Amino acid sequence: MRLLLDIKLCEIESPEVTRQLWVPMDIHFHLLHGLIQLAMGWERRHLYAFHEEKNSRFFQIVSPHMDEGGIDASKIGIDRILFSYYQSYQMRNVFPDRPHDRFYYTYDFGDSWLHEVSVTDFDRDDSMLELVSGTGACPPEDSG
Numbered sequence: 001m002r003l004l005l006d007i008k009l010c011e012i013e014s015p016e017v018t019r020q021l022w023v024p025m026d027i028h029f030h031l032l033h034g035l036i037q038l039a040m041g042w043e044r045r046h047l048y049a050f051h052e053e054k055n056s057r058f059f060q061i062v063s064p065h066m067d068e069g070g071i072d073a074s075k076i077g078i079d080r081i082l083f084s085y086y087q088s089y090q091m092r093n094v095f096p097d098r099p100h101d102r103f104y105y106t107y108d109f110g111d112s113w114l115h116e117v118s119v120t121d122f123d124r125d126d127s128m129l130e131l132v133s134g135t136g137a138c139p140p141e142d143s144g
Contacts, residue, residue, distance in 0.1 A: 001025040002128075003078070004121035007036060007105075009138060010054070010114040017136035020120075024128055029061045029073035036105060036115065039131055041138045046108035048073075054104055054114065111142065 002022050009017035019039040023032060029050050037044045049070060050061040062070030105115040 001122065001124055002126075003119050004123075004132070006118045006120050007039065008116045008118075009040065009136075010116055012136070012139070015136040017138055019134040020132040022123075022125075022127065022130040022132060023078075025079045025122070026077045028075070028077045030064060032078060033063070033073060033105070033107075035129065036117075037107075039134065040115070042107060042113075043141050045141055046110070048105065048107045049109075050117075051104050051106070054116075108141070113138075 002024050005021045005023060007019045007021065017040070019036075021035060021039055023035060027035075032050075033048050034044065036042075047063045047066055049063070049066075050073065060070040061073045061076060062068075064072050064074045102116055102118040105117055107113045107115065
């Protein structure tokens with residue numbers, strides 16, 4: 001099983017920076033971080049966190065290298081956070097105006113590059129990973 005993720009670098013309007021990736025449903029967040037880094041063109045030089053909203057941190061899944069509060073990203077799979085995705089996907093067919101399931105990924109706490117990650121589809125294909133599409137280039141590291 002795998003999920004289709006649409007990833008958008010927030011706060012950059014023109015040109016828009018997006019990527020679309022198929023990822024295994026049971027991938028853990030630390031590996032997802034690495035895939036986002038590769039797809040977006042970042043260099044994995046900074047800490048990161050995943051969280052549920054742009055401006056709040058009810059939960060935070062953090063780099064295993066961080067000393068402070070959060071769930072270790074190498075110990076939890078995205079399926080544990082998105083467990084209701086299949087139900088919500090079915091509901092989306094009934095209620096098409098419902099927003100996509102989404103979460104946020106912040107890379108480099110100095111520059112605070114915020115990415116919106118939306119789950120837009122799933123399938124039963126056993127293929128591991130696939131970069132489907134992308135637009136724009138990420139800003140260089142440490143260019144904040």
